Amino acid sequence: MLTRQRKELLLQILKQDGQIVAKTLSERLNLSEDTIRRDLRELAKEGLLERVHGGALPASPAMGNFAQRQQISADAKPAIGRAAAAMVRPGQVVFIDGGTTAVQLARHLPRDLRAMVVTHSPSIAVELAEHPSIDVLMIGGRLFKHSIVAVGAATMEAISQIRADIFFMGVCSLHPEAGITTGDYEEGCVKRAISAASLRTVVLASQEKLDTAAPFQIAPLSQVSDIVVNAGVEERLIAPYRAMGIKLTLA
Template sequence: MLTRQRKQHLLEVLKQDGQIVAKSLSEQLGLSEDTIRRDLRQLAEEGLLQRVHGGALPVSPAIGTFAERQQISSDAKPAIGRAAAAMIQPGQVVFVDGGTTAVQLARHLPRTLKATVITHSPSIAVELVEHPHVDVIMIGGRLFKHSIVGVGAATIEAIGRVRADLYFMGVCSLHPEAGISTGDFEEACVKRALSEAALQTVVLASPEKLNTASPYQIAPLSQVNGIVVNAAVAETLIAPYRKMGITITLA
């Protein structure tokens, strides 16, 4: 089998099975694991999959610019934002992440809600400027332009001084085995700090992020209390998360 044919076969297996196990595939094709791993490495360099220990997973499409990501799942994100906003109770202190789905959460907060939103996202803060009863606390740091959020040591230090009731996390990827992950190391560190500083972590997961992986793990799914997903998502996709005891909210 030629290299091009092998790679095409690997992508077809990934699409069909949702994962590639290098050892099993090498036995099936009668090839060495080294050959399969080399092909996977090259496909990962082309951005066509995400390598993980023992094989590969689908790569998240949520790695484009902020403007590009606004066009992905544009119908699902407002519903997810509305459902997440309804979870916030009066008087709570809430971390709200950056990202296009989190912006929808901010837009759907009830005008009567009295609460405190702490965010490292200028986009979220601007969305809440006209909200009459929500106090907004901004966390600074170096601006990570891809996600329009603050990152770095100063950001993490400020987060560590807060104890929030809820953290609404935006992610690039969510997978039962690979956990929650994103495409930038520093951003992963900030998200992890936010989760550790909150009593509960709720992940905002638009459909394209489910069962994918990104390079930097934020945390295992054991750290997640809830996931908000679009109601149209197939039950087979969310069943593994239900089995882990995670509360699934269909938006």
């Protein structure tokens, strides 16, 4: 079998099974484990999958820039934002992450809601600038341009001084085994710190982010209380999270 044919077969199997276990697949295809691992490394360099210990998982499609990500699941994100906004109660301290879905959340907060929103995202702060009764606490730091959020030591220091009632986390990847992952190490550290400083962590995840993985772990799923996902998502994609006791809201 030619290298190109092998790689196409691996991608086909990954799409069909949702994961690749190198040892199992080597026996199934009568190929050496080293050959499969080499092919997986090369496919990972091309951004076509995410290497994990012992095999591979699908790569997240949500790794493009902010403008590109606005076009992904454009119909689903307003509904997810609306459902998440309905979870906020008057008087709460709410941390809103960056990202295109989080912007929709901010946009759907009721005009009469009195609360404090903490954010390290200029996009969220600008979205709430005209809200009549929400106080906005903007956390600064070095701008991570991919997600348009602040990261770094100054950001982490500010987060350590805050205790939020609820954290709405935007993600690029969510997987029952890999947990919550992202493509940038520093961004992962910031998200993890915010989650640890919040009583409740709610993950906002459109369907294309489920059952995918990125290089850096944010947190295990044991830290997640809720997932808001678009209605119509395949039950097989969300059943593992239900089994973990995570509350699912279908928007």
